[in-house]
Amino acid sequence: MAAYFFQRLLQMIPTLFGVILLVFLLFNWVGGDPAYVLAGKFSNPEDIANIRRQLGLDQPLYIQFGIFLRQVLTFDYGLSWSTQEPVSHIFLTRLGPSIALLLPMLILETLIGIAIALAVAYVRDSWIDRALTLTTTAAMSISLLIYIIVGQYFFAFVLGWFPVQGWANHGQSWVRYAVLPILLGLAVSIAPAIRLYRTFILEEMGQDYVRTARAKGLSEMRVMLVHVLRNASIPIITNVLSSLPGLLIGAFLLERFFSIPGIGREVIMAVERSDFPVIKAITVSVAMATMVFNLLADLAYQWVDPRVKLS
Amino acid sequence: MGLCLCAGVRAEALDPPANRVLRIASSTAETTLDPVGIQDLYSAKLASVLFEGVLTYDYLARPAKLVPLLAERMPDITDGGKTWIIHLKKNIRFAPDPAFKGKDRTVQASDLAFTLYRLLDPALHSPFSFLLEGKLLGLDELAKRARESKQPFDYKAKIPGIEVIDEWTLRLRLNAPDANFGHALAQPNLGVIAPEVVAFYGEQIGSHPVGTGPYFVKRWVRGSAMTLDRNPHYRPRPWDFDAGKDPASVKVVEEMRGKMIPAIPRIEIKIIPEAQSAWLAFRRGETDLIDLPSKLSPVALSHGKLNPDLVKQGIQHEIAVEPEIIGNYLNLQDPMVGGMDPAHIALRRAILMSSDDEAMIRVIRKGQAVRLSYPVPPGVLGHDAKYKSMLPYDPVAANALLDGYGFKRAADGFRRQPDGSPLVVRYWRTNEGESRDMEELAKRGIDQLHIRFEGHAVPFPDLLKAERSCQVMMRQFAWIADYPDGDDFMQLFYGPNIHANNVFCFQDAEWDRLYQESVALGPGEKRDQLYQKMARMVEMYGVMKISHARLHHELLQAKVMGFHISTIASVAEWPYLDLR
Numbered sequence: 001m002a003a004y005f006f007q008r009l010l011q012m013i014p015t016l017f018g019v020i021l022l023v024f025l026l027f028n029w030v031g032g033d034p035a036y037v038l039a040g041k042f043s044n045p046e047d048i049a050n051i052r053r054q055l056g057l058d059q060p061l062y063i064q065f066g067i068f069l070r071q072v073l074t075f076d077y078g079l080s081w082s083t084q085e086p087v088s089h090i091f092l093t094r095l096g097p098s099i100a101l102l103l104p105m106l107i108l109e110t111l112i113g114i115a116i117a118l119a120v121a122y123v124r125d126s127w128i129d130r131a132l133t134l135t136t137t138a139a140m141s142i143s144l145l146i147y148i149i150v151g152q153y154f155f156a157f158v159l160g161w162f163p164v165q166g167w168a169n170h171g172q173s174w175v176r177y178a179v180l181p182i183l184l185g186l187a188v189s190i191a192p193a194i195r196l197y198r199t200f201i202l203e204e205m206g207q208d209y210v211r212t213a214r215a216k217g218l219s220e221m222r223v224m225l226v227h228v229l230r231n232a233s234i235p236i237i238t239n240v241l242s243s244l245p246g247l248l249i250g251a252f253l254l255e256r257f258f259s260i261p262g263i264g265r266e267v268i269m270a271v272e273r274s275d276f277p278v279i280k281a282i283t284v285s286v287a288m289a290t291m292v293f294n295l296l297a298d299l300a301y302q303w304v305d306p307r308v309k310l311s
Numbered sequence: 312m313g314l315c316l317c318a319g320v321r322a323e324a325l326d327p328p329a330n331r332v333l334r335i336a337s338s339t340a341e342t343t344l345d346p347v348g349i350q351d352l353y354s355a356k357l358a359s360v361l362f363e364g365v366l367t368y369d370y371l372a373r374p375a376k377l378v379p380l381l382a383e384r385m386p387d388i389t390d391g392g393k394t395w396i397i398h399l400k401k402n403i404r405f406a407p408d409p410a411f412k413g414k415d416r417t418v419q420a421s422d423l424a425f426t427l428y429r430l431l432d433p434a435l436h437s438p439f440s441f442l443l444e445g446k447l448l449g450l451d452e453l454a455k456r457a458r459e460s461k462q463p464f465d466y467k468a469k470i471p472g473i474e475v476i477d478e479w480t481l482r483l484r485l486n487a488p489d490a491n492f493g494h495a496l497a498q499p500n501l502g503v504i505a506p507e508v509v510a511f512y513g514e515q516i517g518s519h520p521v522g523t524g525p526y527f528v529k530r531w532v533r534g535s536a537m538t539l540d541r542n543p544h545y546r547p548r549p550w551d552f553d554a555g556k557d558p559a560s561v562k563v564v565e566e567m568r569g570k571m572i573p574a575i576p577r578i579e580i581k582i583i584p585e586a587q588s589a590w591l592a593f594r595r596g597e598t599d600l601i602d603l604p605s606k607l608s609p610v611a612l613s614h615g616k617l618n619p620d621l622v623k624q625g626i627q628h629e630i631a632v633e634p635e636i637i638g639n640y641l642n643l644q645d646p647m648v649g650g651m652d653p654a655h656i657a658l659r660r661a662i663l664m665s666s667d668d669e670a671m672i673r674v675i676r677k678g679q680a681v682r683l684s685y686p687v688p689p690g691v692l693g694h695d696a697k698y699k700s701m702l703p704y705d706p707v708a709a710n711a712l713l714d715g716y717g718f719k720r721a722a723d724g725f726r727r728q729p730d731g732s733p734l735v736v737r738y739w740r741t742n743e744g745e746s747r748d749m750e751e752l753a754k755r756g757i758d759q760l761h762i763r764f765e766g767h768a769v770p771f772p773d774l775l776k777a778e779r780s781c782q783v784m785m786r787q788f789a790w791i792a793d794y795p796d797g798d799d800f801m802q803l804f805y806g807p808n809i810h811a812n813n814v815f816c817f818q819d820a821e822w823d824r825l826y827q828e829s830v831a832l833g834p835g836e837k838r839d840q841l842y843q844k845m846a847r848m849v850e851m852y853g854v855m856k857i858s859h860a861r862l863h864h865e866l867l868q869a870k871v872m873g874f875h876i877s878t879i880a881s882v883a884e885w886p887y888l889d890l891r
Binding site: 030031033034036037038039040041042044045047048050051054079083084085086090149152156160163165166167168169170257258259260261265266269273274 | 773
């Protein structure tokens with residue numbers, strides 16, 4: 001187990017290096033010269049040269065790459081070019097609202113998704129199963145943007161059940177502002193989760209061990225919740241853990257529409273402002289988190305099913 | 312229990328009642344609140360209530376009028392306009408801050424000198440360094456020395472351009488008379504800051520604004536929300552402005568008579584980037600002011616007037632023309648359309664005459680813009696409302712002009728240069744939606760001239776870079792006033808500003824001479840006459856066709872009093888308001 005763990009960690013190094021190189025090259029080739037934006041309306045060539053020198057953009061590419069590498073290793077990306085705020089501080093302060101939004105969404109999506117998937121798998125091919133398949137297909141065909149625009153208008157403005165925005169309001173808890181965006185996010189993500197988990201569960205229900213369990217006289221409840229669910233949980237865990245790096249990017253549409261000071265909104269602002277230190281830090285962090293959560297998923301397989309051998 | 316009650320009482324004592332809080336929505340987030348580092352309008356607005364400069368603009372005067380703020384009176388100008396003596400008010404105190412270590416800190420002339428030095432410190436690369444560049448004796452040399460030696464800027468160096476005479480008096484010596492120097496002293500970027508605050512916060516100074524303005528930052532969630540409270544050290548000023556003959560100003564003066572500045576104890580600002588969210592929040596009464604985005608104008612307005620349902624709710628509506636110019640331009644150094652020979656002047660004029668400005672206003676601005684043709688917009692000193700453009704939208708006349716100058720159509724239906732070489736108009740734009748619509752409209756016009764058209768979309772930094780190296784052939788250009796004087800617009804066409812703001816790469820000795828003359832003259836009839844000549848030359852040479860300026864619609868809840876759209880976008884109206 002430990003050998004496997006360290007082997008996987010070692011494998012991450014070249015992958016991470018590749019990501020860093022790709023991010024660096026993309027920003028240098030496609031991103032344009034930010035000195036022209038930072039210099040302002042009245043800039044002259046001297047001002048632009050001064051800014052390029054201060055940002056290190058006048059250095060050869062290999063030196064700039066070395067600096068970037070060091071920043072990744074020390075997790076010190078310096079200051080945001082547009083706000084002069086330390087990038088690490090941006091991460092620390094914006095991550096909280098994103099997690100507060102996405103974690104409950106992910107937990108609810110998983111729990112509700114599994115519960116409904118188990119129920120419809122149990123009554124598969126019935127009218128309930130077919131109606132749910134139809135509903136989830138329709139729900140998946142509608143864009144998140146529509147859910148947000150209509151949901152905000154109807155539930156917040158017309159019915160007045162929720163505030164339109166105000167997460168960061170002075171002296172007020174963010175909780176009352178989180179409910180509507182969480183529900184709208186859930187409305188979008190629950191449909192594919194139900195479809196996916198239903199497939200995992202149906203596949204397990206056709207296995208011999210389920211027939212054996214029933215033949216032994218176990219209750220349907222026990223067959224479904226203990227035997228089927230346990231075996232279906234490996235792909236479910238994969239799905240859940242692969243969603244976790246998404247917490248680092250945040251749900252930028254929800255954050256923009258509901259004025260939530262999360263990391264997703266920060267990414268969009270950074271792109272609009274050509275704020276490369278912020279974009280680079282978030283891109284590399286998401287790549288790192290993806291690798292770490294993939295490893296955790298593999299380790300979790302063995303925990304859930306001791307028959308799985310990691311090698 | 313006792314503790315809880317005490318905390319409750321304390322919070323109540325500190326927090327003003329909800330009906331005394333002004334709630335504002337902004338569509339863009341602030342960047343930095345270090346005055347010298349600010350380049351966006353929203354951050355500048357914030358700085359304008361946190362910091363104070365020597366001068367400011369009269370709240371109601373139109374066109375803009377400079378008035379003293381930190382200065383006791385308007386500067387004494389001697390030596391033919393080359394020496395400015397500034398007398399600061401005594402006992403103006405900075406907002407309390409840990410940087411002052413519990414001491415009460417008053418503004419002194421040395422603080423103002425430090426503020427002026429900072430603007431040119433190369434390490435801070437201020438986007439607004441142009442306000443002082445080339446202006447004060449010895450300051451540019453000091454900045455150059457720091458830049459070239461790569462040593463820190465020497466704030467202790469004595470230069471003839473900035474001289475502290477006593478605690479409250481500063482003498483400034485200019486390289487040459489400059490009638491616009493007062494505008495520089497009124498900009499939020501020259502809000503006075505104390506050296507010990509800069510030293511205390513170091514490179515995080517942009518997150519710790521400490522000034523003498525009417526408000527201070529109570530709470531700040533970066534890029535999302537900010538609470539500003541009345542600065543306890545602020546000396547309240549009486550709300551005393553002359554309404555003149557403007558009926559809207561008269562109403563404002565009546566509302567605000569007898570009040571003090573600032574009247575509102577707390578301002579809460581929320582960043583709401585999406586237009587729908589901002590609109591719904593305003594309609595639900597979650598915010599008190601909204602700068603109506605043009606895409607929402609069909610929802611709120613009909614024929615430029617507020618919809619009756621909003622009027623019934625008591626919503627107030629203020630309109631102003633943005634102090635800006637927007638229009639298509641051509642590059643005079645471009646190998647295809649540039650040059651000062653008659654044929655290429657005619658070509659540029661024909662291209663500009665294909666630009667349908669009315670369609671631009673109707674389709675892209677959704678009717679929320681006014682037609683302009685003069686390079687100085689309304690509300691800015693030097694504007695000429697009677698000016699008639701010589702470049703109307705007239706594709707027939709434009710085609711005749713091209714025919715007359717030998718731009719003949721070839722067998723493929725497209726025109727060629729007089730020497731038979733290819734003729735292609737390359738229109739540059741960024742990747743965002745509105746600029747795509749602008750390209751469509753430009754293409755429609757160029758197609759009518761039977762000239763081949765190519766759209767060229769690039770990221771914004773690349774566009775700026777190409778523009779500054781005279782590689783952009785044609786583009787839609789916009790310029791919003793940095794200070795409310797015609798010079799801010801006319802300098803765009805000045806030859807020595809090529810590779811800087813003169814994106815047209817236009818250079819003409821006669822035009823440059825007239826410009827230099829205008830700078831020395833300052834606002835007035837003589838300068839207006841020069842501007843008229845210069846504006847005509849810009850059209851005559853086919854440099855740019857000024858098309859329009861957008862309308863600024865501000866909607867306010869019924870309870871807001873005293874609002875009048877600021878004459879300059881970077882100065883906030885908030886300290887002048889009150890709530891019913």
